[in-house]
Amino acid sequence: MTLSSRHLLGLEGMPKEELQLILDTATSFRAVLDRPIKKVPTLQGKTIVNLFLESSTRTRISFELAERRLSADVVNFSADASSLRKGETLKDTARNIEAMKIDIVVIRHSAPGAPHFLSKVIKSNVINAGDGAHEHPTQALLDMYTIRERLGQIEGLHVCIVGDILHSRVALSNIYGLLAMGADVSVCGPKTLIPYGLERMGVRVFHNIDEAIRAADVLNVLRIQLERQALAFFPSIREYRLFFAVTKERLDRANRKITILHPGPINRDVELSADVADSDCSVILDQVLNGVAVRMAILFLLGTGK
Amino acid sequence: MIVFVFHRIVCLRLTPIISIYMKANFRTIVNHQNYRIFNIGQSHYVTVPTSLTGAIFHVNEIRSFIARIVDEILRKNSNHAALAVIGIKTRGAILAERIARGIRETAGITVPLGFLDITLYRDDLGATLHQPILQGSEIDFDVTGKDIILVDDVLFTGRTVRAALDELADMGRSASIQLTVLVDRGLRELPIQADFTGTSIVTTRDQEIKVYVSEVDGEDAILIRNVGDRPQ
Numbered sequence: 231m232t233l234s235s236r237h238l239l240g241l242e243g244m245p246k247e248e249l250q251l252i253l254d255t256a257t258s259f260r261a262v263l264d265r266p267i268k269k270v271p272t273l274q275g276k277t278i279v280n281l282f283l284e285s286s287t288r289t290r291i292s293f294e295l296a297e298r299r300l301s302a303d304v305v306n307f308s309a310d311a312s313s314l315r316k317g318e319t320l321k322d323t324a325r326n327i328e329a330m331k332i333d334i335v336v337i338r339h340s341a342p343g344a345p346h347f348l349s350k351v352i353k354s355n356v357i358n359a360g361d362g363a364h365e366h367p368t369q370a371l372l373d374m375y376t377i378r379e380r381l382g383q384i385e386g387l388h389v390c391i392v393g394d395i396l397h398s399r400v401a402l403s404n405i406y407g408l409l410a411m412g413a414d415v416s417v418c419g420p421k422t423l424i425p426y427g428l429e430r431m432g433v434r435v436f437h438n439i440d441e442a443i444r445a446a447d448v449l450n451v452l453r454i455q456l457e458r459q460a461l462a463f464f465p466s467i468r469e470y471r472l473f474f475a476v477t478k479e480r481l482d483r484a485n486r487k488i489t490i491l492h493p494g495p496i497n498r499d500v501e502l503s504a505d506v507a508d509s510d511c512s513v514i515l516d517q518v519l520n521g522v523a524v525r526m527a528i529l530f531l532l533g534t535g536k
Numbered sequence: 537m538i539v540f541v542f543h544r545i546v547c548l549r550l551t552p553i554i555s556i557y558m559k560a561n562f563r564t565i566v567n568h569q570n571y572r573i574f575n576i577g578q579s580h581y582v583t584v585p586t587s588l589t590g591a592i593f594h595v596n597e598i599r600s601f602i603a604r605i606v607d608e609i610l611r612k613n614s615n616h617a618a619l620a621v622i623g624i625k626t627r628g629a630i631l632a633e634r635i636a637r638g639i640r641e642t643a644g645i646t647v648p649l650g651f652l653d654i655t656l657y658r659d660d661l662g663a664t665l666h667q668p669i670l671q672g673s674e675i676d677f678d679v680t681g682k683d684i685i686l687v688d689d690v691l692f693t694g695r696t697v698r699a700a701l702d703e704l705a706d707m708g709r710s711a712s713i714q715l716t717v718l719v720d721r722g723l724r725e726l727p728i729q730a731d732f733t734g735t736s737i738v739t740t741r742d743q744e745i746k747v748y749v750s751e752v753d754g755e756d757a758i759l760i761r762n763v764g765d766r767p768q
Contacts (some may be wrong), residue, residue, distance in 0.1 A: 258653070258672035267706040270656040505668035534661040534668055 233531050237349045237356040239459055240365035241406040249411055250525050259530070260379075260523035262299070263285050273302035276279050276333040280306045281323075282359070284340045288494055291441070292437075293336050296525035302533075305332070320344060321351050328352040335412060335535055337361075355532045363397045368528060370403035372521040376513050377448055379520065381491055385412035390442045392476060393449060393452030393501055394463075395406050395422045401492050405433055405452060418429055418442035423465045439474050443484050450491040451476050454501045465498055477503040494518070543663035561636055579738035585610055595756035598718070601734030602631070605716055606638035607691065608732050619684040621650040624700050625671055628652075630749045635687055648682070650675035673703070680708035685732075689747035693718040694728030696741055719758055721745045 231251050241249070260271055277295045281288050289329070290306070299305045307327075320339070327335065336357045337345050342364035349356040360366040378384050389408050395401045395417045404536055408415045416434035417424055418441075429436055436442040443449070454470055464470045481488055490512040500502045506512060593601075595626060608710060614617055621639070622630025629651040636649045653671045661668060686700060704710060717724060718734040737760070748757040 231669070255670050258656075258670045261672055262656075265707060267708065271702070272656040272661060275662070530656075530670070531667070 234401060237358075238347070238367055238528055238532065239345050239349060239356065239358045241292070241367045241370055241403045241410070242407070243366065244410060246410050247376070249367055249371070249407060252371055252531065253284070253378060255527035255531060256371075256375050256520070256524045257281075259526040260262075260520065262526070263519060263523055264375065267297050267526065270299060271488040272530060273297070273300040276302045276533055277331065278302045278304055278334045278336065278358075278529070278533075279327050279332045279354075280304065281327070281335055281339075282308055283320075284338050286338055286360070288518070289300050292439065293359060293368075293525050294519045296522050296529055299522070300526055300533075302333075302529070308486045310334075310451075320348070324348050324352045328354055336521055336527065344376065347381045357528060357532070360399050362399065363402075364399055365403045365406075366399040366405050368521070368525055369527070370407045372517055372524040373400075373404055373491055373493070374407050375498055375520050375524050376491060377422070378491065379516070380513050381447070384408065386533070387447045388414040388445055388524065389416055389418065389448040389450060390416045390446035391435070391452065392418045392449045392474065394458060395419055395428070395452070396423045396425050396463075397455065397458070398452050400450075400452060405431060409433075414435045416442060419451060420464055424456075439476065440480060440483070443476075443488065445478055446488060448489045448491065449476060450493075451491065453495065453497055456497070456500075473500055475499070475503060476506055478505045478509070481506060481511070489513055491517060539725070560731055587704040590761075591757040591759050592737065593637075593758040595750070598734070598756045598758065599685075599717060602634055606635055606642055606734045608717070609635070609685055610639065610643050612731075613620050615710060616645050618681065618683045618687065619645075620650065620677065620679065621685045621687060622650045622652055622675065622679075622704070623687040623746045624696060625651055625653045627747055627752065630751050631686075631689055633687065635716065636714050647675040647685075647725050650677065652686075652700055652703060654696060654699040654703055657703045659695060659699065659734075666736070675707065677694075677707055679710045681706055682710050684713045685716055687716045689749075690722060690745050691715070691720045691728070691730050691733075692725035694724045697728050698726050718747055719745055724758060 231247065233248055233251065242305050264270060268481055280290055280293055283457065294304055294306065309316055326336070332354050334355045334357065335348065335352065336359050337344065337348055338359040339361050342362035344361050345358040358365060358367055374384055377389070382385060391401045401417065405415055416436055417428060421437060424435055456467060458464065459467060476490065488511060490506060492502060492507070492514045494505055494514065496502055496514070498507060507514060513529040552715060605705045621632045623629035632651070636647055640646055647726060651674045653673045655668045655670050658668065684704065686697070688696060690726065704713060714731040715729070716732040717730045719734040720730055720733045721739045723739065739745060739760070742763050744761055746759045746762050748759065749753055750756050
């Protein structure tokens with residue numbers, strides 16, 4: 231069993247077997263992270279560039295840890311201190327990097343499709359670490375891994391993604407991945423922040439958080455970007471919180487344990503109340519460690535074999 | 537024993553000579569125009585011509601190899617409390633289970649048992665043609681201070697054992713690692729040797745030794761065949 235593509239550009243169209251291969255491989259790497267020496271020599275001699283042209287801390291650190299734990303050589307390329315400010319095109323930046331014999335490029339870019347473009351232009355393996363509001367496949371994979379680890383399986387579960395779906399690459403990748411794995415998927419948020427026609431993807435749409443909580447086994451709560459308020463997507467943070475915040479009272483009304491995920495960073499007491507974030511139904515910190523394992527699995531599957 | 541060995545050899549397709557060397561005392565059992573067989577002292581070597589294909593040893597011999605290995609392990613390691621058995625996946629793991637069971641039945645002690653997947657430590661990952669399949673190691677005890685009995689089915693180039701040694705070193709500082717193999721087929725590419733061996737078979741590069749175990753393959757057997765032969 232092998233991945234059909236040399237790149238990981240998105241979860242759109244990825245079959246269940248490939249998703250399962252990545253999750254199963256991640257289980258072995260998760261075990262490596264419990265050892266006294268959290269390192270394996272598997273990608274020794276391989277060079278990996280983290281081309282983060284949109285700012286990010288946690289994803290870049292997670293990738294960098296995954297790469298170093300596989301004994302690869304890591305080069306970090308950030309948006310600010312880059313030649314792109316001098317006007318160099320993405321294609322030329324990439325070609326220059328390739329000339330230095332880079333094996334894998336991990337790219338985050340504000341333009342959707344940038345990783346796809348890159349994969350056609352350079353010979354290295356390309357991993358999408360987030361392209362605009364399009365996809366964030368590694369985040370969705372670690373979300374699915376965390377759900378599977380906590381609840382045993384994904385098929386048949388009802389997962390609801392709460393928040394700003396319209397601008398979220400995490401939401402779209404999760405929708406593709408969870409549907410392929412056989413979960414029921416729903417979203418919940420204000421009408422201004424949910425793309426029109428999302429039902430056509432097979433996703434149920436809620437505009438009432440209590441209804442969503444009643445239906446769901448798992449809630450994946452997205453960060454509300456405070457800047458959106460300025461663009462009039464919702465009247466105020468207070469009003470968003472009043473109608474959509476995931477709080478302990480709302481969860482208690484559900485009468486069963488609901489698992490809470492969040493890609494981070496959390497706006498405490500905005501989309502997620504502090505007591506829920508710190509409760510034992512929250513797997514947010516597990517997501518962080520699982521993220522390293524999942525990224526190790528992807529780097530391993532793309533970086534080894536022909 | 538004499539008739540039994542004769543019968544087994546006759547079953548194989550022979551051409552020129554099977555020559556069997558041995559390590560300890562020998563006396564001729566059977567003289568035939570094409571082969572001579574010597575009694576086995578402690579262990580024995582077998583050379584087979586390149587055209588030979590088939591099972592050399594079956595379940596009874598394998599059982600006696602494992603029993604002898606268990607005795608040798610217990611004799612050589614007086615401190616039973618520090619023993620642990622670790623098998624290299626896949627068939628080494630199954631043999632490790634049998635050795636651990638043999639130790640329990642012979643000496644009455646239960647040794648910690650673990651399984652090693654050496655995929656992440658292989659030295660050929662960039663050059664393999666197929667996607668390596670990761671199964672994961674399962675060792676739930678601390679290897680530090682333990683006398684590890686490292687078990688594999690066939691010892692060939694020694695690269696698998698080299699990978700296993702590196703992986704065990706990353707897990708802790710064992711007191712000792714003693715290599716146990718069912719079959720040593722020679723042709724080492726690294727300076728690695730077994731401490732306990734079931735049998736040694738002198739082979740050439742165009743031959744292949746396969747160990748079948750009943751838990752996975754339905755029967756116990758040690759087979760030899762030419763590279764390129766179709767599986768039996």
